[in-house]
Structure formats: structure tokens, C-alpha cells
Amino acid sequence: MGMDQVGGHQRSPFDSVRAMAHDDRSDGPWPTLEPTELDLDEWRRSLLARLELLTPSQREAVEHISGPMLVLAGPGSGKTRVMTHRIAYLVAHGVPAWQIVALTFTNKAADELKHRIHQLVPGADVWAGTFHRFCGRLLRRYANLVGLDESFTIYDRDDQKRLLKESVRLAGVELFHYTEDQIGQVIGHVKNRSFDPQQALEELGDPLSALAARVYPVYARRMIECNAVDFDDMLIHVARLLAEQPDLRRTLDARMRYLLVDEYQDTNSVQYAIVRALSVDHPNLVVTGDPDQSIYGWRGADITNILEFERDFPRAKVVRLEQNFRSTQRILAVADQLIANNQRRRHKALLTSNPEGSPVRLTHYPDHRDEAEQVAEHIAQRIAAGDRRANDFAIFYRVNSLSRSFEMALRKRSIPYQVVQGFEFFERREVKDVLSYLSLLINPRNDIAFERVVNSPARGIGKTTVEKLRQHAADQRLPLLDVARSATTIPRLAARSAKLAQKFAQLIDSLSLKVHQSVEEILGLVLSESGLREALENTDATEGEDRLANIDELLNAAREFDEAFVDREGESPLESFLEQAVLASDVDALETETERVTLMTLHAAKGLEFPSVFIVAIEDNILPHARAKSDEAQLEEERRLLFVGITRAREELHLSRAHYRTQRGSVTPTAPSEFLLELPRESMECLDLGVDGHFRLRGRTQRARGDEDFHGGVDGEGFHVDRQAWDAYDGVDELPEDWDRQRSDETVVTTDDDAVDFDPDSWDSSAPSGAASVGRGPASSNSTPQRPVRSKVAPSLVAGKLQTAAQMAGEEGEAKKADPESFRFKQLVLHPEYGTGTIVALSGSGAKRVATVKFVSHGEKTFRLAFSPLTPIG
């Protein structure tokens, strides 16, 4: 659930829960089509009229009734429209709505789909939901077939981690140099790819997997004992059911006769197994997707599912939606060039009849702060000028942690914004504690919840007591709550502790009698009876207040949930509430109507669109993320991620990067993302604001980290730049040659037009040219300055053929800078910010040559000479 703010004031993060509660009516597993009061003929006529508005290929997809179909839908090609219209078309042709199931990945997408279906086919209760909800529903019904009780709990990541930790202990495996997290990762990896994780782990066979293979069965057993599932289990159980129970499979296949799967490129093999099993007798399976937008490989999404759909279903119809209705020509040109760099891909056209639009802007800011400030400033000005509203803008980034500076900059200007998924509301401790109480009421076997709340608030049941309870529970194979209830019979447990444990059990028991009351009532009872509220009220000042505010928020959500709750088959509202709380995601909370700037990760941006989009921090190790550069497949996924971001933009696209970025508390120089080199310059306008601020930052770094510890050399440890990208990039970096001498505010703009104005005299043609000579390999021992040197480009040499920065880089020249080796002990030097000083210490060579300078008025500082703005005097 995202934190949602307006100028710093928190808004309810529960909108999605609310929305879902409202929609719950249509969320039933197999709803029937209610006879509408509409004039059917009239409705059919209007539908036909609507079909006239579609493109031929859209129409072809819409009018497909039975049999498998693959819809390859490029970005902005009207995919959702096709899906909804097809559903309407099916209904118009007499298909009962309850036979239609549409599966999506996010609740947001599902809600959108439902909404639009309702508009198109009033009264048709088509089942639309996420894979997880769908499986959750099935699993509640068939829980007993997999050893669960229908009141099972869905464990979130935190719960899951706790159970895993316990399982590692229980399995008695020696972790050696591995960590629990690693074990968890391996298990998670396997569960995303197979519905027989045990076997898959054994097949992997490496030492870590072997360990995981010993932990996994314990984990799986504990899950069942706790009457719980994790996210993956929800899918896995259903996949297994379908595989192992032919009768059930047949029944469900017949029932869900028309299956639609959105974002098919993001399905993993478990989801594939489910979809496949439901499309055997009635293979009316329609999948839509775009291989170029596959960005969930890391969680097992298997792009071959979509690439090989036709092999799976040889008779499948394939429809391509290639016309883009969203973006300008220039934006699409950028997207198209970029994605063309992926090797593992089928060519796909991106066509549009939209206007050319304004150039895509690429800006290099000095540091992250400038980036944030100027983005915010741009937005502020556009809003002030009245040509845009706040909700026209979105800022996308690769990792959540990058949102901070933008939040600050926006807040400073009182621009309302929303962060989609800042941090999880439901994962905050106090909220999670309350939810754990609730969960324990419904599922008394939920040991994780028990452990979580047994001493929260403190009631004297400490570690030792819990350990003994746990021990006993493990011996007797009983849930902790049961053990606590009869704690006095446990040998070696102090009488006082046993009493307290018993008292706790009684508390839970008495609360669980109220389980069928409204969520708000139970919540209130839990808060007062457990002493939680009191404890929070007694904790001091700010923190306690925040927590109380969160609790109040939870109460609000409960109330609103109650109001919207529709009783279905005697299901308890509480159970429903809890399920929604875990499955609610952050993207769901997105508000598109209200006037706010939207901040989110590139992943979350999928499926959305905005008139004006900023994609920030397009830097090496961030946009191809440092952990995603190891192999080509991952790199291509990163490229697709940028592609997804770019194609969200309707009219304006701003790409940016900062020369210096603060991450994890330290300032490091950055290299531009290699993807930037792949973009077509003729559709762009590039602007480099230089490294002004660099000196200031350098100073800060020195102060923060001490002398010898300066961090950030190109060859320094912990900072790996792709030298070639850097150098190649420098060809278009356009800083004046003497950039290090002037703290210029001057900016340099390159467009194709500027190329004509190039002054060959300012280009040092004697410098080596060509990428090979620019890149300084380890072998080069000459005295070339190691600082990535800025230089002017010689675009006129290749006029008319300019394509990408990478190509231009081949034509670059170099400028000179003081050679690090030329500095001497006691040398007088000049620093643009600190003034004059004397070198008092020198060490290292090349890029690592470091000098300590004693300044007249700023004390001692240490510099890497290759990168420093120091100039020798005399």
C-alpha cells in the first residue's frame, strides 16, 4: 500500500481496499449474468456501432469467439479496449458471462477491466481479477484437498521470512557461509518456476540448493501446520490440484470456458500450468501481451510462454496490434531504437499517426539534488502557467529509494504528489501486530501470528517462555495457541510464565467468539482487550502518535470495508478483510483522477500512461541495475524496463541523469547508462548542466569520509564504470575543455541543428579518435589523464548520418587536463572553491594518485588528482 501524500500530509492509504470492497459484488467466483433491463437489440446496435470505431486488427481480435488467440499488443495499442469489447462481443453472442474469466497481474488492471466491462455490458458479472485472487478463491473452496482449512492465512513476505527462519532451525541444517535469506531466495526462485519445488531444488544440485532442498520440506510442512500459504503457494496449490485431480480440472475447465490472460509475457510456469490446465477441453484461451514489455523475469516470468504460444496451440489465431494511439512520433522513435538493441526479440513495428511532438529531452544534472529540484521546478512552472495539471506528470525511477529527493523537491514547492509504494502500510509494525491478532482469531493455528503478538504489548511472556512453548508445540505437533492454553501442564515451565501464557490464550479465545462481528467492532475489541491501544498511548511523543494515527487509519479502513461488505455465503467479513489487506498492492492505490504528480518505479508504471513523463537516474548500475548486468538476458530485461517507461509518455518525455549521486550515504560519480547511447539523437534534445556542484560535493565527501577514504575513482573499488560507455559518452557530453577551471553555469545544448555550428578549432584533432583509442585499457600506461575528459564533438564530420551517441563517440576528440603525475610535493595549487593551497602529501599513480592539500582558509583536503579540479600554479 502506498504512502500517499499531499504536500506532506498523509492521506488514507486504504483507497484500494475500499475500492475492492465496493467491487466485491462482482468478485464472486462464478457469478451469473443477471437479466439486464436494457433493450437487448438496442444494446447490440450500440455495440456494433462501437465496433465500427476499431481498427481492422482490433476488430479481428474482438470478433474472435472460440479457439485460442494470441494478441500481440504493442504499447498504447488499445489492448484493454480490445479485451473489453471482445467480452461484450461474446456476451452479445450468447456466451454466459459467468463462463468468462479474465486474469490480470495487478488489482489495478483488474479493477480497470471490471469498470470498463460494466460500462460496456451493464450487469454482466464477468470474473476479473488477479491470478492470486483467482487462486485464493479456488483454494478457499478446495482447501481440504491440499491439506488446508478454508480459513487459511496468506503469509506476506515478513511472515514467510519468519517461518523460513524457524524451518531452517527445525531442519537442523548448518548454514555455513550461506544466509537464511539466500535459502529463501532459492526457494522463492524455484517456487516461481515449478509446482514441484522439492524436485526442482534437488535437480539444481548446487550446494545452496541442496541446503534449500533440506529446508524446503520442513517449510512446506510448517506452512500446512500453520494453515497458511505464501503468495507462491496460492498458485502452486492450484496448479497441483489441476494437475492431480482430473475431475476437478474438467469441471473447472468447463466452467471457465472463456479465459483471458492479460500481460501474458509476464506469466511464470506455474501460472502457465494453471492457464493451460483450464484450456484443455475448452481451449478458448485468449492471451494478450507484448514480449518487449516483459519485465518480471526475475520472479520467474517466462517469456517463452508468449513466444511459443503458437507452438502450444498450433491452431491459434495471432493478431498484432501495432498502431500506437498514445505517444508522439518522437517518443516512439526513441522507444523503437532502444528496443531494437535487444537480440532476443521478434521485430515489431511501432506505428502511429500521432503528431511528431516535441523532442525527447535528455538532461545531465550535476547531482541528484539538482535533478530533483529542476524536475520539480519544471513541473511547478508548467502548472503555474496553466498548461498542465499535476496529474499530467509522472516521475519514474528504477529503485524506490530514488523517490526521496523528488518528494522533497515537490513538497518544497507545495506540489501535491503521490508515491506509489513508498513503504508498505500493512507492513508497519503496529499495523502488522493488529492484523496478526485478527488473523489469529480466524486461524488459531497461525503460529507466526501467535509469536508476533504473544508479547506485544509486553505481558511478561519473554523469549525463554516462548522458546519453551515452541519446544513443546514442536514435540506434540500442536499449534502454539493450543500449547499456551494448557501451558500449566508443560514440564520445566515456570508456574508464573505458564499462567501468563494461559491468560493470553484466554484472551484470544474470548476475542475469537466475536469473529463474525463487523471488522471495525472486532478491531476495536482487539485494541482495547489486548492492551495495544493503551500501550501505544503510553509510549512517548511523536512515535506513539504516528502509530496511533496508523491504527486510526486502520479503523477507518475497517469501517469503510464493513459498509461496503456484501455477505456472500456466510463468509466472515474479517476473513475477507484480511485477505484484501495482504493482497492489496501499491499500484492499486494509484489515484489518476486527483491532481497529484505520480512517483513510482518503472515496474509499477506498466499499463499506465501520462501526458508528461520523467524517467530519472538513467545511470550505469542503476538503470541497467548493478545486479542485472551479469548476463545478456538480464540486460535486455533492463532495456525493456526503460522501454516500458518511455512508452508510458503521451506527449512529453524527459530523461535524466546526474553526474554525481548520493547513495547509501556516500557520494559517487556516475556513468551514463549505456542505454542512453542507443537513443536516436535526431528525435532528442540533449542538455548537459555540467558538474557544477561537483566541487561542493567533493568537499562534502572529504568531510564525511576522512582523508584517505575518498571514494569514487573510476578505477576505485566499489565503483565500476563501464569505461567505454563513459568515454563514448563523453563524446557528446559537451563540457567546455576548461570545464574544470570555470564553475560555469553555462550549459551546452546539442541537437542536430547545433551540429552545424560546430567549430572545428575547438576540437583537438590531434587527439586520438575512435572508440578503441579512447577507451583506456589496463595496458595503457601513458600519461593520459584518467579523469573522463570532456570534449567537443565533431558532428559535422558525419553530418546527416548522426544516429546514436555511440556512433558519434567514434568521432570524438579529447581535451587536455593537468597530468596527475605532474603535481609535486609542496606545489602551489588552485582550487575553484577552496582557493590556493599547498600539496602536503602525495601518493599513488594514475587514477589513484592522491594529493593532500593544505588550503589557506579551508584546512586540509584530499583529492584524487585525476578527477580533481586542482590546477598547479607556477
Add this chain to the structure above:
DNA sequence: TACCTGGGTTTTTTT
């Protein structure tokens, strides 16, 4: 038992 402090670790993306 609870709180405090220091040290070590961390963030890729999410249902």
C-alpha cells in the same frame, strides 16, 4: 525483561 548503543548491512524490481 526492556532499553540503549554500536556495528554491520542494505535495496532491484512485486503478487
Add this chain to the structure above:
DNA sequence: AACCCAGGTA
């Protein structure tokens, strides 16, 4: 910079 955990202390 922010968070979590361990270990020490009240």
C-alpha cells in the same frame, strides 16, 4: 542514511 540485530546495561 536508515534499519536491524546483538550484546551490554539498568
